[in-house]
Structures are given as C-alpha cells and as structure tokens.
Amino acid sequence: MTTAAAPPILDFSPFYGNDSEAKAKLVEEVRKCCHYNGFFQITGHRVPLELQKRVMECSKRFFNLPLEEKLQINKSETKSTFGDNSVDFADHNSFNRGYELLRSQMLEAGTGPELKEGLYIGEEIPEDHPYFLQKKLNSGPNQWPQTVPDKEEFQKTTMEYYHATFELAKDVLGVVALTLGVESSFFEPLTEGAVATMRYLHYPAQPKDEDEKLNRGIGAHTDFGCVTLLLQDEIDGLQVLDAPSGQWLDVKPTPGAYVINLGDLFMRMANDKYKSNTHRVINKSGKERYSIPFFFSGNPDYLCECLPNCREPGESAKYPPITVQDMVTSAYKDSYGRAEKYKKELEAKKLDVGPALTAVGA
Template structure:
C-alpha cells in the first residue's frame, strides 16, 4: 500500500492541445483523483499569473481597510450573500468555535430587474463594492475580470470531468449555462501560537457544498486535506499560479458517491496573515441533479433522488451559518470571557 500523499499537481494544458495521448493521460489522472479524494492541483491553465497577482493585491487592499469601512458593505444588508463577512460568522465543524476568517462575497453582477433576482435564485443579486478601497475602479474591474476568467476555467474542468465519466466534454453545458458561482476574498489573521487549535480553526473540517471549487492560495500554507483511509491530515502546499481543485457535495451526489467530496480544513499556524480566493461553482440554479452516466453498476439503484442546484446548496448554507449563530447564543448565555481581539482585525 502506498503512503498517503498530498493532492497531485497536474498539467492541465493538454486539455487545450491536440495531443490526444497527453489528454487521455490527464483525464485518467483526474479520474483517479476523483475516486480517491476528489482533490488535485492544476497548472497549465489559461488564467494569467499577472491577473492572479493583481486580484490577490485587491484582496489585501480590501482587508487592510478599517473595520467600519468594511462593515459599510456587510453581507447582512441583503439576503443573497454579497458583501463583507465578519470574523467568526461561520461554523463548519461541530465542536469548534466560529471560524477565524473574514471574507468578501462576490458574484456575477445581477441587477434587480434580472429574473434570477426577482425569483430569489441562489446567491443572485448586485455586488456590494467597498466605497473607500484604494483605486476603487481598478478594484472592481480586476475583481470581475478574474471572476470571469475562473468561471471559464471551471467550465473547462467540468469538461475534463465529463470525459472521466466516458461522455463528451459538452455534457455539462446545461449545468454551466446560466450557472451561479460565488467568489470569496478570504483573510485569515495570524493566530497566536498558543491558541487552542481545536477551537480556533481558520476553517473547520468540512466538505464544499456545490459542484466544484477552484482555490487560489497565496504563499502561506494552512490548507489540509483528510486522507480518509489513514485518517491523516495532508498539507496542500501552495504552488505559484496553481489552482487547488476539489469536488463538492453536489457533484459527489450526482456521481452516486463514486467520486469524492472530501473533508478539508484550514489551520493558520504560520504566524503570518494568510489570503486565499476560493471560487465555488454551483451551476444553473434550476438544473436538476441526477445520477450521472457510468456511476452505477447495472441494476444498482441511484442513492439519491433528483434535486435542484438551488435546493441543495441553499440548505447547506443555512446549516453552517445557523450553527455559528447557535454557538454564539450558547456562549452569551454562559457569559464567557470575551472572544480574542482578533474580531477587530483591520480596525
């Protein structure tokens, strides 16, 4: 039995070239990753390194703002998850404390006369932009340029995933047409070295909600993936220009549990601030998720009934944020010592 190893780094460039042998190798490597733990990293994609650097700079500029400026675009101002999220707002792992991260939720610009907004579709509405961020126009332009570039990359990744199932790369076009995706700027404050690691997670152990996630990391590590067969946590080292790709619960459901949506977490023990930009691709809200081709043996039933992207992802959001609110209420009732001053980071 081979020793557990961190998710492999795959060259994605054969997807764009005519080398059928190299492309077949890529498809087979991705298939193996999907069966094992649903995680891999990719290089050789079409998102420019310069754009990645510019968008990471945008993230840092936003989180450097005073807290009162960030709160001007509090995501609690709306019901569709756009805007700033305070530290300790979410709690993905039962038994931990609310998480040591702050974020900015961004998506496609959906005006208030758009059918998605009017019908209250998943995470659909106009973005909230920080009014005092330095170089405001460039901040917005770079953010949306990056959003659209990674949206296209997500479609390419789904094209490869389709081929791992033995169907055409266009199989997921109905899922990607009119798809909803959410990008988050995330900031993890430096944790004191003596904090309780169990309670003070950057992000608690969890699986992602939607179809696929593409994560851009800065140079500070902290992401860990669970190796299920051994129970070990494996560090996912940042690779310049690479994306960490993982499957979400919705894709695992469609794959009849043959492909994995794996548990992962972030613990920032570096003593430094950490920034990352995950891109959560959910899909068309009305797309009906059913068992995918070649994901069950002859006569084997589908484990799950049909469900829309909208219903699946909305329920997951509700659970994780509700858990954090319940925890805070319990702590208030117990009258504990105040949470560490990290909650005021950036102020």
C-alpha cells in the same frame, strides 16, 4: 494512489491541445483523483499569473481597510442601497454578497466559529434580472467597497478574474465529463446560466499557543456545490484529510496553481463514486494568510440526477433528484445556523454565570 499523498499537481494544458495521448493521460489522472478524494491541483491553465497576482493584491487592499469601512457593505445587514433603490438582504444566505465578519460561519461542529473574514462576490445581477426577482441562489448586485484605494481598478480586476475563473471551472468540468466516458460538453446544461460565488478570504495570524480546535481558520468540512477552484497565497494552512490513513495532509502553495476539489453536489450526482472530501485551514504560520476560493454551483434550476456510468448494473441511485438551488441553500443554512447557535449558547452561559458570581460575592 494507495499511499497518503497531498493532491498531485497536474498539467492541464493537454485539455487545450491536440495531443490525444497527453489528453488521455490527464483524463485518467483526474479520474483517479476523483475516485480517491476528489482533490487535485492544476497548472497549465488559461488564467494568467499576472491576473492572479493583481487580484490577490485587490484582496489585501480590501482587508487593510478599517473595520467600520468594511462594515459599510456588511452582507448580514437587512438593508443596503444601490443608487436610489433599497434592497432587502434579510435572506442574506441566498443573496450572499458583501463583507462577512470574523467568526460568522461554523462548518465543523465542536469547534468555535471560524477565524476568517471575507468578501463575497458574484456575477453582477441587475435588479430586473429574473434570478434577482425570483431570489435565486447567490444572485444580485455586488456590494463594492467605496473607500478601497483605486476602487475602479479594484472592481475591474475583481470581475476580470471572476470571469476568467468561471471559464476555467467550465473547462475543469469538461475534463471531469471525459472521466465519466461522455463528451466534454456534457455539463453545458449545468454551466449555462450557472451561479458561482468568489470569496476574498483573510485569515488573521493566530498565536501559536491558541487552541487550534477552537480557533481554526476553517473547520473540517466538505464544500457544498459542484466544484471549487482555490487560489492560495504563499502562506500554507490548507489541509486535506486522507481518509484511508486518517492523516491530515498539507497542501503547499504552488505559484500559479489552482487547488481543485469536488463538492457535495457533484458527489451526490456521482452516486458517491467520486468524492467530496473533508478539508480545513489552520493558520499556524504566525502570519496573515489570504486565499481566493471560487465556488461553482451551477444553474440554480438544474436538476441534479445520477450521472452516466456512476451505477453498477442493477444498482439504484442513492439520492433522489434535487435542484442546485435547493441543495446549496440547505447547506448554507446549516453552517450559518450552527455559528449563530454557538454564539447564543455562549451568551446564555455568560448570563447564567453572572448571577451565580453575584451571589457568591454577596
């Protein structure tokens, strides 16, 4: 993998079969990708194409709602009601459920807040669950839209897809474990009781003459957690940085395929041997774009330490141990804080310019 090339499409089906040679080939291909830039694509998995199509239609139905109806489940509101109970969302970066407005996040310094809106979904965590009571990462009841057409089917399909992708994430980590020379079950302590966040994302069409640096769908960034599984619609826009060449490589949508990438937490555990690579979204298509990323963080209390076979003899671990909870929460605070700071600076500039213009007019 010495020449710049978009993440390869790998047939994942040998992981489920008895062909040891084909399985060994898959493991070696994944190992090379993890070393190179942490990105690859897979087909031959167990998430049905029919389910993928249904969940993408659910996403479009939600984003077609009027803004005021989407805002009924705004995840940044301080209060939301579930039945007769009032839930405090003041610390929404850790709870992380519901609708997110355009330009709420800013992952790349020097750009504008991002041109995307989202719906954050996770496992249904009841209010008496220890994760909810202890304010664990991304843990609580989902906020479901009440006015989306066929809302019962919307919820059922969404959670059916969530659980299917959750299982696939565990399978992906099973293959990654094999690349490290350990059993495929090695990450079971990480995946048992794991937290994951699924997002419905909508990127409005942006005029082709807009400044792409200020109006990116998602700015250049790396993901926070362990592994991400991305389902794209037919509109491209995802770009992955090829670090050796400095080129941005387009990741063309492939029906049924998942784009897989490792996150910062995994790179940390791998002592930087496996990569969490920079990527971004710039929607130049002139069309609306939809995607559904699935961010697998892990058990919030899992202590992330240097993985087997990720240190040379005599080499020390580069990072001290850290829990999943602490690592991912810190990254959330940085990205959302950056967007809020940018907006406040813009407002301050407007206030500074206003009196000056008045003085000139006088």
